[in-house]
Amino acid sequence: MKIDLKKVGAWFDDRLAITPIVRYATKKEVPQHEHSIWYFTGSSILLFLAIQIVTGIMLAFYYKPTLEGANDSVARIMTEMPLGWLVRSIHSWSATFMIAFVMLHMLAIWITKSYRPPRESTWMTGMMLLVVSMVFGFTGYLLPWDDLSLSATKVGTNIPNAIPVVGKWVTQFLRGGDDVTGDTLTRFFLFHVCILPLVIFAILAVHMILVQKEGMSVPLKDEIAKKKVPSLPFWPNFILREVMIWLVLLGTLMTIALLFAPSLGPSADLMAPAPAGVKPEWYFLFLFQTLKIFPANMGPVTGEFVAVVIIILTVVAIFFLPFLDNKPGGKKGKFWTYAGIFGLIYAIVFSIWSLL
């Protein structure tokens, strides 16, 4: 029996509307200017997310989210499964790369002020994606269930306690009780492999639709001067450039994962005291140090409470940044640019300080 491939293609096209998407990709144009390089950070995040999904599924085949089995199952992945340690390393490093690129992407948008109207919602969904990525990292950090991850999670889940009214409830909800136990592990695993992926896909879909709807932004000075910015076709000119960057990033990730594979500590002991030098993942270091510099008591409230309130207000301010920076071309715009640069310097200095 001869199969007419054209007919099969047409059948799928009728149902999935592939032609309009292809037509859109061929007609789409990307502005070309001195900041175009930052466009590539967005697509690189998708590459690392895809790697995370693939390696995460591979690890989930053997991982056991129980108090007795968690550490042993990771040990088994590392010692028994062919190249299991490499798969785990790629998963861990791609998480690091992904969060680094999300931060870089957000920072580039902040500095170039690409969040200005009509792209406020794109910025807000991007900010949500950054938070979800960090929560991904936080929940994933506990899963190997060694002393360091247990202590870091104890510290991390204790922070919401400082929030008035709802704080205690949030901590209990995260831990599945008053303390970090096997229930916390099961809960974090569920968040990591079920709830957070659903959330990230939903927000990512909205973010991508908004990026396509509003198009890519042009530099502010060109927009003010009403200068026509030259552009390139998305297909094949832009996408091929992206693929080249993906290939180099993929090679770099694989190499780093091979040379700096993470080790696995002994199984966590719930009764043991916290080991010395407990540190969260690198992207939480500056927050960790911020909490540490506040004194125990500041008048009627605790220092931790003040620190948590400042952090929450800062996150809320960054979330609503497009509305706060409503005159990006003026003095207000400059203030917010310097605020972004200050934030970056602060994060770097405090992260280094935390490591010392």
Added chain:
Amino acid sequence: MRGIRIVILLASAALVLSLGLAAHPGQAPSAQATKAPAKIETPSPSAAAPAAGQAKPAAKAPQGGVASAPGATKATPAAKAPVKRTETIVPAFAGIKEKTAVIVFYIWLWLSIAVLIYFFRLWVREADRVYQAKYYEPEPSPRKDNPLPPVLGD
């Protein structure tokens, strides 16, 4: 010429990587690591037994994939043993076979990247040239009142 230089650069990176890999102390399989798939720091007698027990099924397990049912099934009795591990597992190659396979794979990976980038650069250059030449853009209409491109017979 620039493309060739990039290929040479990436190929050299692959070579350096493979040499570095061969000499990398963290990854070099020690005598202990050759027996067991991962290097275990400060082994205690209680923990050495399950580690050695796990080495056998892993050695029989097929290479090149994480899902290895035979290895996984045979390792279950060792996992059942209620011996608490007290040492850190440092990742290392399971043996010389695995190490060679990984080195070959990484060289292949970087060479493939170099070759693909070389061809993509040619493709991009051609695509840019075609776009700048406005090859696919319709010719402007000779009639001012008709913005559509000219058709046969106009």
